[in-house]
Amino acid sequence: MHGHEWMNRFSTPAILIRRRDYGDYDLVLTFFTLSYGKVSLIAKAAKKSTRRFAGVLELFSEIDIAGAAGRRSGLPVLQEAVLKHPFDRIRTIPTRLAYASYWAELIDAWMEDHVPQSELYHLLRHALSELDRGAAAEASVSVVFQMRLLRLSGHCPNFELCTVCRIALNAMQSDVLGVDVPKGGIACLNCLPCPTDTPRLSKGTVKQLLWIAGGDLERAARIRFTPAALAEALGFLECFVPYHLGRQPRSLKVLRQLREDRP
Numbered sequence: 443m444h445g446h447e448w449m450n451r452f453s454t455p456a457i458l459i460r461r462r463d464y465g466d467y468d469l470v471l472t473f474f475t476l477s478y479g480k481v482s483l484i485a486k487a488a489k490k491s492t493r494r495f496a497g498v499l500e501l502f503s504e505i506d507i508a509g510a511a512g513r514r515s516g517l518p519v520l521q522e523a524v525l526k527h528p529f530d531r532i533r534t535i536p537t538r539l540a541y542a543s544y545w546a547e548l549i550d551a552w553m554e555d556h557v558p559q560s561e562l563y564h565l566l567r568h569a570l571s572e573l574d575r576g577a578a579a580e581a582s583v584s585v586v587f588q589m590r591l592l593r594l595s596g597h598c599p600n601f602e603l604c605t606v607c608r609i610a611l612n613a614m615q616s617d618v619l620g621v622d623v624p625k626g627g628i629a630c631l632n633c634l635p636c637p638t639d640t641p642r643l644s645k646g647t648v649k650q651l652l653w654i655a656g657g658d659l660e661r662a663a664r665i666r667f668t669p670a671a672l673a674e675a676l677g678f679l680e681c682f683v684p685y686h687l688g689r690q691p692r693s694l695k696v697l698r699q700l701r702e703d704r705p
């Protein structure tokens with residue numbers, strides 16, 4: 443939605459994905475919103491004042507926001523913010539915070555401003571809610587999030603055929619497959635023989651990833667991976683997603699460091 447008429451006055455549920463200081467008093471906030479996709483607003487006096495927006499503008503919270511056009515050609519101005527879901531248990535555990543930061547960074551980098559993506563909004567909201575509840579393994583939630591993000595953004599990997607010789611997945615003899623990351627899909631071991639640092643996937647993991655990429659989110663989220671399949675899936679996605687994004691997310695480095703330090 444280009445043209446900024448809607449900005450005269452608007453309201454929408456939103457998830458706060460980025461906060462930056464702006465001068466001594468203000469904040470620039472980037473939200474992923476249900477109705478307008480990614481939107482940045484300025485929150486006047488939000489940095490110093492304890493009354494205005496007190497405790498509401500925390501990262502990864504779901505907030506009902508109302509905004510209005512700024513003066514001249516500046517950013518729209520945040521006028522109201524009402525907390526819906528704080529998801530505050532995310533911010534108390536470093537690995538949870540790192541996963542949420544990674545997902546937010548992917549959305550911030552990949553999505554254009556003002557393009558509504560309601561299915562992606564519900565996906566992010568679901569993933570943050572799961573992280574907050576702590577019922578499912580963090581890595582498993584991240585696999586579901588990344589696979590569905592790839593599909594929704596038009597970057598779903600080719601899991602049907604070897605991207606080089608076109609042999610079908612089911613016709614491949616080995617249970618282990620390579621991934622040709624630049625070509626965007628799996629490759630049989632004849633075409634990608636040397637065990638380099640490219641990711642490997644077993645057929646079973648490929649089938650699980652295909653299953654969670656599409657269909658109903660609630661069903662996909664109930665998937666249970668074996669520890670080996672989860673490690674494979676995570677290794678593959680954290681290589682594939684940054685490559686197709688075109689850069690290494692900073693938060694992914696932090697996430698990897700935290701997982702290595704874990705006893």
Ligand SMILES: [Zn+2]
Pocket residue numbers: 604605606607608609629630631632633634
């Ligand atoms: Zn091949």
